[in-house]
Amino acid sequence: MPKRVIIVGTGNAALCAAIAALEGGAQVLMLEKADEALAGGNTKYTAGAMRFAYEGRGDLLPLLSDANDPRLSRTEFGSYTQQQFADDLLSFNGGRPLSPEQSRLITGSLDTMTWLARHGVTFEPIWSRQSFEKGGKIIFWGGLTLAAENEGVGLFEMERDAVLRLGGEIRYNAGVTGLVTNGGHVTGVRVGDQTLKADAVILACGGFEASDELRQDWMGGNWRKAKVRGTPHNTGDGLMMAREVGAKAHGLYDGCHATPMDLHMADFGGLHWPPGERKNYRKICYFLGVMLNAQGARFVDEGKDFRNYTYAQFGRAVLDQPGHFAWQIFDAKVFDLLYAEYRFHDAHFVEADSLESLCAKLDGVDADAAFATLQSFNQAVDDDIPFDPTIRDGKAAHGLSVPRSNWAQRLNTPPYRAYPVTGGITFTYGGLAVSDRGAVVSDAGAEIPGLYACGEMVGGVFFEGYPGGSGLTSGAVFGRLAGTHAAES
DSSP states (O other): OOOEEEEEOOSHHHHHHHHHHHHTTOEEEEEOSSOGGGOSTTGGGSOOEEOOOBSSHHHHGGGBSOTTOGGGGGEEOOOBOHHHHHHHHHTTTTTOOOOHHHHHHHHHHHHHHHHHHHTTOOEEEOHHHHEEEETTEEEEOTTOOEEETTHHHHHHHHHHHHHHHTTOEEESSOOOOEEEEETTEEEEEEETTEEEEOSEEEEOOOOSTTOHHHHHHHHOGGGGGOEEOSOTTOSSHHHHHHHHTTBOEESOTTOEEEEEEETTOOTTOOTTSOTTSTTTTBOOOGGGSEEEOTTSOOOSOTTSSOGGGTHHHHHHHHHTSGGGOEEEEEEGGGGGGSOGGGTSTTOOOEEESSHHHHHHTOTTSOHHHHHHHHHHHHHHBOTTSOOOTTSOOOOOBOSOSSOBOSOOOOOOSSSEEEEEEEEEEEEEOOEEOBOTTSEEEBTTSSEEEEEEEOGGGBOSSOSSOOOTTHHHHHHHHHHHHHHHHHTTO
16 A cells, blocks of 8 residues: 655645655645645745756756757856855854755755756746856856746746646645644644544644744744745744654754845735746845945945855844844946846835935935945945956955945945845744654654654754755755655655
């Protein structure tokens, strides 16, 4: 008899777990708390970018939806080795060594992407956000090259279709309220007053970012003020269920993936926008300008590194500022480099023909201090180094109390624009301990029979920051792992 596997959730990790379990001959039932329109967890809210190790274009072309795109002939993707991936993760570890979970993410990343492609999940180069044209070439930067076709919604739909082709079943409006155990084994789940039996249960229902109470309890008071960028349904249900049966908490519970986002955007927004516009609330072009807090002061090195290595940290930094907001300041010479979310019809900004007039329009900001900060910044910019957004160009602003390492340009070309931002939370880092089979580990250090976890529920993958695009890849790698071994239970 085939094993019966129940998967809680329908996001990227859950769907990868389902595909793998179905490949292993299991019967798979997916249970989704949301209705069909809001199924998919946080996956639908993403831009679909996936970071993985690759040696060159030969590893990328088999993954593409259109390998005949004429732009490919003049594109330089470079390489992104396993060592580079490891170095990037280590740069956010706060001195911690590479964790076992991070090692698994790195070594499994390319193989998992190839596996997804075999199941009809296709990708496209991130032309608009990860490349610049230089000398007639399209040059990718930062080690992040591909995103799922049609972004996060496309990733969800392609993975869902693969599950259905393989014979999996999905039930919506079926929130799991508890785990069923027998003699220490997990033998099923409860959905309301109904009990559903299984040989294995895979928890893939996200972190606790959508729970105001858990964010406050586990992360600190400021995080209650964060805007939730993704699904309203990730309220820590799976974590609480697992801990009730003795699962071991693991990872950094006060850590999360965050980003600067439009101060005036509503929580949980974006799914009604078409692909390419779902990220309009995100504001991550700070490296092209300056960020000021309510005191009119800079508070981060906006050019510390490429933005996909800093936005998770800077989202937290914005939330930690007085009033939990900041303003991003740009001049006209970079307007054409700003991402589409800055030009979206409902993007909030103010504009003026002088910096002094602009500072007077910054709600909640000490205008005199802000103007003085911008003047000091302009005087500190090194004009001897050319601006080059395709590399860490070393174009710095010297002698400032908060350094500026790259891409520093004088704000001297009117009109000037300022965008109000706050901190938005995407997913939490604290989760459960899992074995090398994806099984949930108990406080005593043993696998809990019949219980697996993947996606945001796996702790120890991220700590004090996040190289962009790693989250979806982690979900796929650990989803595949959990599904493969759950089918063997």
